Amino acid sequence: MSDKTILYVEDNEFNRxxxxxxxxxxxxxLREAPDGESGVRAAQEELPDLILMDVQLPKMSGLDATRxxxxxxxxxxxxxxxxxxxxxxxxEQKARxxxxxxxxxKPYSPRDLLSKIREIVPEA
Amino acid sequence: xxxxxxDPLAAMLLxxxxxxxxxxxxxxxxxxxxxxxxxxxxIALLFIGMGASTLLTMxxxxxxxxxxxxxxxxxxxxxxxxxxLAMQMHLTAMALLVRDEAAIGSILRENNRFNExxxxxxxxxxxxxRVVIQKVRAAQEEAMAVVAxxxxxxxDSKIDAATxxxxxxxxxxxxxxxxxxxxxxxxxxxxxxxxxxxxxxARERSLAVLGAFAAVSVLLALAGGFVISWMLIRPLSxxxxxxxxxxxxxxxxxxxVPNNDELGELAVQLSATSRELARLDAEQxxxxxxxxxxxxxxxxxxxxxxxxxxxxxxxxxTPLNAILGFTEMLSDELYGPMPAEFREPxxxxxxxxxxxxxxxxxxxxLSKIEAGRMELSLGEYSAEEIVNTVRxxxxxxxxxxxxxxxxxxxxxxxxIMLGDAKxxxxxxxxxxxxxxxxTKRGRVTIRAARQSDFVHYSVADTGIGIPPxxxxxxxxEFRQLDSTITREFGxxxxxxxxxxxxxxxxxxxxxxxxRVNEGSTFHFTIPLKSEMASTV
Numbered sequence: 001m002s003d004k005t006i007l008y009v010e011d012n013e014f015n016r017x018x019x020x021x022x023x024x025x026x027x028x029x030l031r032e033a034p035d036g037e038s039g040v041r042a043a044q045e046e047l048p049d050l051i052l053m054d055v056q057l058p059k060m061s062g063l064d065a066t067r068x069x070x071x072x073x074x075x076x077x078x079x080x081x082x083x084x085x086x087x088x089x090x091x092e093q094k095a096r097x098x099x100x101x102x103x104x105x106k107p108y109s110p111r112d113l114l115s116k117i118r119e120i121v122p123e124a
Numbered sequence: 125x126x127x128x129x130x131d132p133l134a135a136m137l138l139x140x141x142x143x144x145x146x147x148x149x150x151x152x153x154x155x156x157x158x159x160x161x162x163x164x165x166x167i168a169l170l171f172i173g174m175g176a177s178t179l180l181t182m183x184x185x186x187x188x189x190x191x192x193x194x195x196x197x198x199x200x201x202x203x204x205x206x207x208x209l210a211m212q213m214h215l216t217a218m219a220l221l222v223r224d225e226a227a228i229g230s231i232l233r234e235n236n237r238f239n240e241x242x243x244x245x246x247x248x249x250x251x252x253x254r255v256v257i258q259k260v261r262a263a264q265e266e267a268m269a270v271v272a273x274x275x276x277x278x279x280d281s282k283i284d285a286a287t288x289x290x291x292x293x294x295x296x297x298x299x300x301x302x303x304x305x306x307x308x309x310x311x312x313x314x315x316x317x318x319x320x321x322x323x324x325x326a327r328e329r330s331l332a333v334l335g336a337f338a339a340v341s342v343l344l345a346l347a348g349g350f351v352i353s354w355m356l357i358r359p360l361s362x363x364x365x366x367x368x369x370x371x372x373x374x375x376x377x378x379x380x381v382p383n384n385d386e387l388g389e390l391a392v393q394l395s396a397t398s399r400e401l402a403r404l405d406a407e408q409x410x411x412x413x414x415x416x417x418x419x420x421x422x423x424x425x426x427x428x429x430x431x432x433x434x435x436x437x438x439x440x441x442t443p444l445n446a447i448l449g450f451t452e453m454l455s456d457e458l459y460g461p462m463p464a465e466f467r468e469p470x471x472x473x474x475x476x477x478x479x480x481x482x483x484x485x486x487x488x489x490l491s492k493i494e495a496g497r498m499e500l501s502l503g504e505y506s507a508e509e510i511v512n513t514v515r516x517x518x519x520x521x522x523x524x525x526x527x528x529x530x531x532x533x534x535x536x537x538x539x540i541m542l543g544d545a546k547x548x549x550x551x552x553x554x555x556x557x558x559x560x561x562x563t564k565r566g567r568v569t570i571r572a573a574r575q576s577d578f579v580h581y582s583v584a585d586t587g588i589g590i591p592p593x594x595x596x597x598x599x600x601e602f603r604q605l606d607s608t609i610t611r612e613f614g615x616x617x618x619x620x621x622x623x624x625x626x627x628x629x630x631x632x633x634x635x636x637x638x639r640v641n642e643g644s645t646f647h648f649t650i651p652l653k654s655e656m657a658s659t660v
Binding site: 012014015017018021022025056093106107108109110111 | 449
């Protein structure tokens with residue numbers, strides 16, 4: 001069985017680096033996209049096993065991107081973890097409404113994030 | 125009576141020349157009192173004039189009827205004279221016929237009567253008639269002389285001579301007297317008829333004059349009354365109209381009345397008042413507008429500030445996320461084994477990073493609350509769960525400080541309540557965190573109990589306490605009792621103020637009881653079923 005692919009849509013390079021280094025110790029394969037539009041494109045080009053989606057993104061918000069992916073039959077069933085921001089109240093509800101499988105509040109602990117990923121998509 | 129309504133008759137009269145008279149009376153430069161006095165005097169004078177003319181007419185009439193009475197008398201007397209003349213003639217003829225002296229005596233008596241009447245008449249008549257009377261008297265005296273001669277002849281029995289004398293002298297004399305007297309009688313009669321006719325004409329004339337005078341007086345009095353009342357009513361009605369406008373909030377109207385009296389002054393003052401009111405009103409409106417504009421600007425500025433803070437704290441959180449993330453991965457030895465001497469500084473980085481995060485979160489909460497953008501997300505929750513969550517997250521801190529950490533739950537608490545569990549947890553976490561922070565030894569107790577329709581949470585500690593004069597200030601932003609406390613105990617200074625706002629958003633109440641060096645107890649209540657309260 002091939003390694004699971006995780007698509008991380010996040011504009012901040014350091015946050016991407018954290019996840020990159022976090023997953024480098026695991027068998028997960030990481031793909032990255034810096035904005036909502038390219039995130040949707042990347043997911044459609046090569047179906048990932050899980051998508052980690054930030055909310056505040058350039059070009060297209062993470063919520064809009066999630067809705068688009070859910071509307072597309074090819075990507076409709078991919079699990080999506082939305083990284084909600086503490087800043088906006090009701091984000092959790094919005095994340096669910098957009099079709100998120102789960103959410104994790106930012107700032108997140110890398111340890112917690114990894115266990116959440118493993119819960120949804122087992123490593124092997 | 126409604127002053128602002130003029131009945132149609134008065135309106136019509138006001139358009140007539142009478143209206144001009146009202147204007148004229150109003151324009152007269154005199155006090156209202158004087159105008160009223162003059163008007164009433166004029167009306168009184170009219171009636172006095174009417175009375176006087178009536179009296180005059182009555183006097184004229186009574187004089188005329190007196191004249192008529194006298195004319196009557198004169199006529200009577202003239203007729204008496206005529207009668208006694210006829211008697212004399214008759215008696216003379218009788219004396220001649222019966223040749224008796226006694227008849228002569230009767231003639232003399234008759235003569236006396238004749239003379240008496242003549243004398244009375246003479247006194248009553250005017251000069252031209254007196255001449256006739258004197259002629260009559262002269263003729264009568266001559267006739268009497270002849271009668272005396274006839275009497276002597278009769279006494280001497282010279283009847284023929286007497287008869288001759290009678291026919292030649294006395295008879296013609298009597299005839300001439302008779303003619304004169306008849307003329308007098310006719311004259312008196314004619315004069316009396318004239319007088320009577322004159323009197324009748326005069327009576328009719330004076331009746332007409334009196335009637336006309338009375339009618340004119342009444343009309344003049346009515347007109348005077350009309351003029352004087354409308355001279356008063358018009359300015360009063362105008363003032364009433366303006367006052368109505370003023371009382372309904374329409375300022376700036378003026379009244380224009382022709383009056384040059386107190387009412388005119390009143391109108392001028394009223395107009396000035398109205399203009400002043402309009403000026404003040406406009407000023408006030410302008411001020412209110414300016415204030416509203418300023419207020420809107422301030423509100424915009426406040427919202428902008430809160431939005432800036434919200435954005436800023438979000439921007440701050442992104443790098444902080446990276447800092448905390450890398451630190452955690454370092455301490456989790458994701459990058460390889462950690463030298464022992466790195467552990468402590470790494471733990472310090474984490475502690476300070478988390479503190480910074482809490483600060484940022486608190487600032488964000490507060491700015492959202494102030495911008496009115498904080499909303500409760502209401503749902504079902506249990507107070508027991510909240511208390512247990514708080515206990516679980518702070519247990520390690522209490523253990524570190526070797527503090528007794530107790531929870532007392534009222535068994536009467538409902539299992540399910542309605543509220544924002546996340547925010548209520550935050551409130552209790554804040555208070556309990558503070559209690560643990562400010563207590564060096566002893567215990568911290570969390571209690572939750574039902575109190576009618578509220579849950580009453582309290583957190584009691586045996587810490588440093590709060591001086592009474594500072595109790596009111598503890599819920600104010602950025603207030604800690606002094607800065608050394610911040611350094612010694614940590615904390616953002618925002619927790620209590622945020623807690624208070626969340627409690628109030630739920631419709632609850634927060635308060636504190638404290639004694640220095642004995643400890644503090646913070647209380648707050650949350651309705652069993654919270655509704656969305658308006659933003660605090």
